[in-house]
Amino acid sequence: MSTEPRIDLHTHSSVSDGTQTPTELVRAAAAAGIDVLGLTDHDTARGWDEAGRAAAEAGVALVRGMEISTRYGGPGGPGVHLLAYLLDPTHPGLDAELDRVLGGRGGRVPAMVEALRGLGIRITVADVEAQATDSVATGRPHVADALVALGVVGHRDQAFAEYLQEGRPAYVGRHAADLRTMVGLVADAGGVAVVAHPWGRVDPARLDGAALAGLRDAGLTGLEVDHQDHTDAQRRELRAIAADLDLVVTGSSDHHGTGKTDHDLGCHTTAPAELDRLLGRAAAAAAASGRAVPPGPGSRPV
Numbered sequence: 001m002s003t004e005p006r007i008d009l010h011t012h013s014s015v016s017d018g019t020q021t022p023t024e025l026v027r028a029a030a031a032a033g034i035d036v037l038g039l040t041d042h043d044t045a046r047g048w049d050e051a052g053r054a055a056a057e058a059g060v061a062l063v064r065g066m067e068i069s070t071r072y073g074g075p076g077g078p079g080v081h082l083l084a085y086l087l088d089p090t091h092p093g094l095d096a097e098l099d100r101v102l103g104g105r106g107g108r109v110p111a112m113v114e115a116l117r118g119l120g121i122r123i124t125v126a127d128v129e130a131q132a133t134d135s136v137a138t139g140r141p142h143v144a145d146a147l148v149a150l151g152v153v154g155h156r157d158q159a160f161a162e163y164l165q166e167g168r169p170a171y172v173g174r175h176a177a178d179l180r181t182m183v184g185l186v187a188d189a190g191g192v193a194v195v196a197h198p199w200g201r202v203d204p205a206r207l208d209g210a211a212l213a214g215l216r217d218a219g220l221t222g223l224e225v226d227h228q229d230h231t232d233a234q235r236r237e238l239r240a241i242a243a244d245l246d247l248v249v250t251g252s253s254d255h256h257g258t259g260k261t262d263h264d265l266g267c268h269t270t271a272p273a274e275l276d277r278l279l280g281r282a283a284a285a286a287a288a289s290g291r292a293v294p295p296g297p298g299s300r301p302v
């Protein structure tokens with residue numbers, strides 16, 4: 001018999017590129033037996049209030065977070081997603097950097113549309129905007145959804161594989177925050193930073209144990225080890241690195257509603273003891289910085 005809380009610390013709503021509103025996402029999590037849910041939309045805290053209200057109603061504990069688009073080691077370095085939890089999103093330096101990231105996201109839609117039109121696909125910016133009505137983090141997933149709506153491809157994944165991922169003809173890069181700088185900003189904003197799927201879409205050699213040790217020294221708190229994008233062998237290796245560096249180990253679904261297949265809520269979870277460590281370090285970061293996420297409904301993790 002298991003009474004352990006089920007903890008899923010990485011999910012997306014329609015505020016970024018998930019297909020469920022924050023309320024729908026929280027309700028779906030409750031229905032899936034999730035007790036503690038991390039809402040981690042890309043580069044924004046915009047969904048927190050709505051999710052908090054829904055969480056209080058549904059009896060789910062909400063961990064307020066975001067997934068920040070960064071780059072490691074300067075231009076040409078790998079793109080790395082950084083999960084940030086329990087930070088004060090009004091921190092001026094953080095807020096300014098998130099604005100730059102979000103501006104770079106939306107700004108590249110016309111270029112992607114032009115590239116697709118050059119391939120003979122009759123897509124417009126309005127088609128993409130129609131797929132991103134709730135989103136403040138418009139990006140490739142919404143272009144992909146427009147291609148699905150136009151009947152060009154059958155699913156988001158196919159749109160990425162054929163047109164939108166790096167190396168494909170409609171790929172357009174964008175601004176990403178410097179990873180090391182962002183780890184420091186998150187701490188300064190009273191939160192904790194966890195590298196999302198560290199080896200998911202990154203060559204492990206470009207973010208190896210030495211790189212992770214350097215990030216730990218810059219204030220990194222954890223690694224998302226259990227994630228669909230990792231092989232079992234990678235998970236074992238990352239767990240060993242985390243133990244060696246005294247980093248918190250998390251596991252999560254990276255759920256995007258119907259936007260990502262094989263990422264059902266709770267498909268990977270975080271151990272309660274690891275959540276306790278994460279919360280302990282967040283409390284320490286909040287005390288050291290004098291900033292913290294403003295408490296709101298549903299904010300008390302069980």
Ligand code: AMP
Nearest residue numbers: 017138139140141156157160161165256
């Ligand atoms: P963007 O931030 O606009 O560059 O889009 C990145 C988002 O697209 C990621 O957060 C994923 O949710 C999604 N994504 C990236 N690569 C793929 C892929 N190969 N297949 C499906 N979704 C992807």
Ligand code: FE
Nearest residue numbers: 012017042256
């Ligand atoms: Fe995403």
Ligand code: FE
Nearest residue numbers: 067081196197
């Ligand atoms: Fe990610």
Ligand code: ZN
Nearest residue numbers: 010012067254
């Ligand atoms: Zn994600």
